Amino acid sequence: MRQMIQPWRHIFKLDPDRELGEEELAAIxxxxxxxxxxxxxxxxxxxNTIxxxxxxxxYExxxxxxxxxxxxxxxxxxxxxxxxxxxxxDPAWMTGHHRKAIERFGSLIPWELLLAEGYIVLNGDSAVARLTAAECSISxxxxxxxxxxxxxxxxxxxxYVEYSGRFGDMDTLRTVRESVEYSRLFYGGGIIGREEAEQAAALCDTVVVGNIIYRDIEQALLTVDAVKKTPQIHLD
Incomplete structure (x- = not known):
């Protein structure tokens, strides 16, 4: 699974709880x-997920x-x-829910298809921050x-550096970039067009674009080319 995600430079994130027409889905x-x-x-x-x-x-x-x-x-x-x-x-969001899932599903879990993500949630106003009680005001x-x-x-x-709903602090993202040696670094939050996509792409391996899909799909589509054409900064 690690090998599968290695080429992923740009990802669109779709929410099953939000409406997206067939034409828009095809474009994405x-x-x-x-x-x-x-x-x-x-x-x-x-x-809604299925x-x-x-x-x-x-689509392939x-x-x-x-x-x-x-x-x-x-x-x-x-x-x-x-x-x-x-x-x-809250340990429930580190291992608690995971333990319950393993107890419930046991041998049915396709371990070979699972990849764990270490989330750093940094927008205190986001739904994920409220849900998980994440401590977002960190240095x-x-x-x-x-x-x-x-x-x-x-x-x-x-x-995964997650600002969910607003564009993040690129100095913080740079610090995280300098700290990561082996993991693939994902960034998500506040990508509303080319400019934000390019800034994030310069510092991380994979840019995740979500909310803008539902507000301005044309701007969302521009992020693909922006990310693919932005070289990553190599930090010493």
Whole structure:
């Protein structure tokens, strides 16, 4: 699974709880993006997830499910991304929900299709921050320390810097970039056009574009080319 995500430079994230017409979905899936990530913080159900998956499967590109609710786990995805929120005092979002899922599903879990993500949630006004009680008012150095926990201690495949709803602090992202050696660095939050996409792409391995799809799809589509053409800064 690590090898599958290595080429992913740009990802569109689609929320099963939000409406997207067939024409818009086709534009997203044929845009040149490297993969589709399905997930959301609230309102995600088995029914709306399987409906969205069946629509995406008309197109030939990888499709991952970010698991946020045990009731919405749907078979048929290429990869299952398992979030672990690093900067929360609530252990339920580190291992608690994960333990319950393993107890419930046991041998049915396709371990070979799972990838863990070490989330650093940094927008306190976001739904995911409220849901997980994430401590978002942390320094860049603290964010970098969390990234090293994920990268070096836990050896997670993905470190995910999440600003969800607003564009993040690029100095903080740079600090996280300097801290990550082995994990793939994902960034998501506030990508509303080329400029933000280019800034994030310069510092991370994979840019995740979500909310702008539902507000201005033309701007969303411009982010694919912006990310693909932006070289990553190599930090010493």
């Amino acid at each position: 899936c044929l845009s040149g993006t490297d993969a589709i990530l399905v997930g959301g913080s609230t309102g995600v159900t088995y029914d 409906d969205l998956l069946s629509r995406i499967q008309q 590109l990888p499709c991952a499910l970010e698991v946020s609710d045990m009731e919405a786990i749907v078979p048929g995805f290429d990869v299952y991304m398992i979030p672990m929120v690093l900067n929360t005092p 860049a150095d603290a964010a970098g320390a969390y990234a090293q926990i994920a990268d070096k201690l836990m050896q997670l495949p993905v470190v």
